[in-house]
Amino acid sequence: MPAPRLSVVVTRRLPEAVESRMKELFDVELRPDNARMSRDELVDAMTRADVLVPCITDQIDANMLARAGDRLRLIANYGAGVDHIDVASARQRGVLVSNTPGVVTEDTADMAMALILGVTRRIPEGLAVMQSGEWQGWSPTAFLGGRIGGRRLGIIGMGRIGQALARRAAAFGMQIHYHNRRRLRPEIEAEFGATYWESLDQMVARMDVISVNCPHTPSTFHLLNARRLKMLKPDAVIVNTSRGEVIDENALVRGLRAGEIAGAGLDVFEYGVEVNPELRELPNVVVLPHMGSATVEGRAEMGEKVIINIKTFADGHRPPDLVVPGMV
Incomplete structure (x- = not known):
């Protein structure tokens, strides 16, 4: 039987x-x-x-x-x-x-790249104006974003998704930097032209874009805490397609509101579906409903x-x- x-x-x-x-x-x-x-x-x-x-x-x-x-x-x-x-x-x-x-490695890396572009090129702001019917035509100074070619991307967590993002970002002309529990093999670093930072503090202070691609564990909870967020350059952008708990969300909101952080693209949130209302209201923030793997x-x-x-x-x-x- x-x-x-x-x-x-x-x-x-x-x-x-x-x-x-x-x-x-x-x-x-x-x-x-x-x-x-x-x-x-x-x-x-x-x-x-x-x-x-x-x-x-x-x-x-x-x-x-x-x-x-x-x-x-x-x-x-x-x-x-x-x-x-x-x-x-x-x-x-x-x-x-x-x-x-x-x-979902490739799908999530696609979304991380989309968020980098969305924030730096102010795509949601342009979309909102078009949907409202308030657009008055092209202007030399309207919706000025930033060119991502040449910018330094700091990837926190260089596993499958981090490496897939590095491959995409390198194709856009970004400089690849990373922090990881273990340094990658030389041939993998060479593939991306990646620079390893043993010190996360030193890396975040020098990057133009930070992408969170590490899992949530007890050691990564609030890895980007208030102290580290203060280290970011005022024109830096943060993207998170991994786990919301890695970033101190309240500290992130304070930094964004004060102009100490230029923008954020978030697909995940510290408190799940209970998203901080200010993240939905700030014009320099792109928020998505955890659709990186969708x-x-x-x-x-x-x-x-x-x-x-x-x-x-x-x-x-x-x-x-x-x-x-x-x-x-």
């Missing part, structure tokens, strides 16, 4: 093709709508599932895992970041955690990785994208 199919609970609506494939392979429970699950709903889902498929919007902490019972064996995260999951507590309880790394292709590939992780686990093997607590 064939082995019984795994019970899989998915916490948010996924692309139709992904959901259809899951129904073919597993006993899957899908959401009737796209509403987020509450803490109690998540715990209840974990008590009746062999595999939980959460997203970044689902916070899963040690207390919730302690209430989950003994059935849950795998958390197959739909997304690369796992800072919303207490991976160490999960592993202590015998629950594996997998993710979907590398899928491509049809990227979302489908994320689903494929989730399915492969679950299927491999169901076949008695280690999921290919297993998350190791010490590496988070």
Whole structure:
């Protein structure tokens, strides 16, 4: 007799093709709508599932895992970041955690580059004037932005996405600088003409554009704190497509409002959907609804990785994208 199919609970609506494939392979429970699950709903889902498929919007902490019972064996995260999951507590309880790394590298780098251009060339301001019907025609001094060619880009976190951004920025003529936990190999630095800064303080004080591309961990929380933000040149721009918690958002708002920072392009926010109202109102800020990875292709590939992780686990093997607590 064939082995019984795994019970899989998915916490948010996924692309139709992904959901259809899951129904073919597993006993899957899908959401009737796209509403987020509450803490109690998540715990209840974990008590009746062999595999939980959460997203970044689902916070899963040690207390919730302690209430989950003994059935849950795998958390197959739909997304690369796992800072919303207490991976160490999960592993202590015998629950594996997998993710979907590398899928949205190019999409997120595209968005980071778009934000750099959007802020420096004042694209949203121009769009707002056109949509309001108030445009009176071309003027030599209207909407003057800055040329990005020749500007120094400081990338915080030179992993897959940081390197993909460096490749794009170099093509635009930007000078590539970076700060990372470990220095890259010489041949990779040579590919981008990149300059490594061991001191983050020294780098941020000299850059024209700062891009945040590192994950959120205890060591990167408020990495760009009030002290470091004060070091930025007054004509510098900050872009963040990684995690909002890396920047002290209140300090960023103060710097932008005071003219100590020229502009910001943000796709993520420190408090999730509770975006500081001033960020929406400041003319030198571009805010987006966490859409850096929002491509049809990227979302489908994320689903494929989730399915492969679950299927491999169901076949008695280690999921290919297993998350190791010490590496988070």
